[in-house]
């Protein structure tokens with residue numbers, strides 16, 4: 001008997017339910033093929049539910065999710081709800097209360113996918129961003145006085161504890177070790193690096209030239225931890241320069257680790273370079289608890305119900321979830337099916353231009369498994 005996993009499904013708003021339906025279809029097919037089952041509970045939290053009931057999240061929401069092995073999330077955001085309410089009240093609250101301190105965002109160009117970066121191929125765009133996911137300005141400390149007057153003063157504190165920094169860095173170093181074993185050294189390394197025994201590279205992204213206190217903490221902690229991982233070559237890049245290299249030389253990157261807001265910003269850039277929101281997936285991870293996987297794109301309200309939205313990001317998120325749960329073969333098979341679909345079938349990643357409907361893309365992935 002294969003394993004059974006308890007999955008909480010949060011389809012959310014807009015096109016969220018449509019893409020999640022396809023992800024679930026693929027989960028079922030992968031389960032049949034690879035010998036596992038999923039026990040799913042769906043929660044309809046989101047903008048629609050908030051407008052109908054006035055409740056953003058029930059009090060026991062976090063407790064309910066904690067009873068699962070993982071969470072699969074569609075999209076949160078509703079045009080009739082003031083920006084910030086659902087983002088803070090659902091997405092950020094869950095990330096915080098489930099202590100999902102890592103946001104793992106692979107930037108991977110699948111074959112056949114159009115990238116806005118001229119002359120870059122799939123082998124050039126294949127790195128992972130480890131975004132710290134609960135600290136920094138997202139901590140929510142700050143305030144304003146004389147609010148609404150010409151003398152208003154506002155501040156939003158950028159805070160990190162050493163523990164938060166260390167646990168994030170540890171995850172990133174370990175990922176770098178795992179991503180490339182001895183037999184698979186990474187291309188970003190020079191021959192000299194390889195001779196020196198390095199197998200992978202970890203780049204810390206910050207702004208140590210200006211934000212000296214917080215980035216100084218990250219940098220010190222990074223260099224103190226590095227000797228524990230002698231195979232990982234360390235590098236440092238200012239965040240502004242990072243956006244240049246992500247466009248000009250994405251092949252230089254292997255694993256990037258960075259703080260929350262910088263990670264938020266550079267991963268949107270990364271998502272565009274890998275073909276846009278239709279294909280970019282991510283995971284909010286608590287390595288000691290319950291993790292939540294989601295397509296990075298939003299709820300895309302204008303496409304709701306039309307059957308034109310691209311479900312590959314959600315399907316990719318489901319694959320990440322399976323990999324995280326230990327179903328590595330199933331995850332790899334789904335990734336391969338996505339690559340075949342993008343390489344030989346789909347005309348475009350954009351909504352309405354795929355040459356397939358949303359559910360046909362789900363069926364296609366199932367048939368390619």
Ligand code: IPM
Nearest residue numbers: 087088091092264265267296
């Ligand atoms: C993301 C989003 C969220 C964030 C918003 C919706 C709160 O942009 O997942 O990247 O800023 O983290």
Ligand code: MN
Nearest residue numbers: 264265267268
């Ligand atoms: Mn974002």
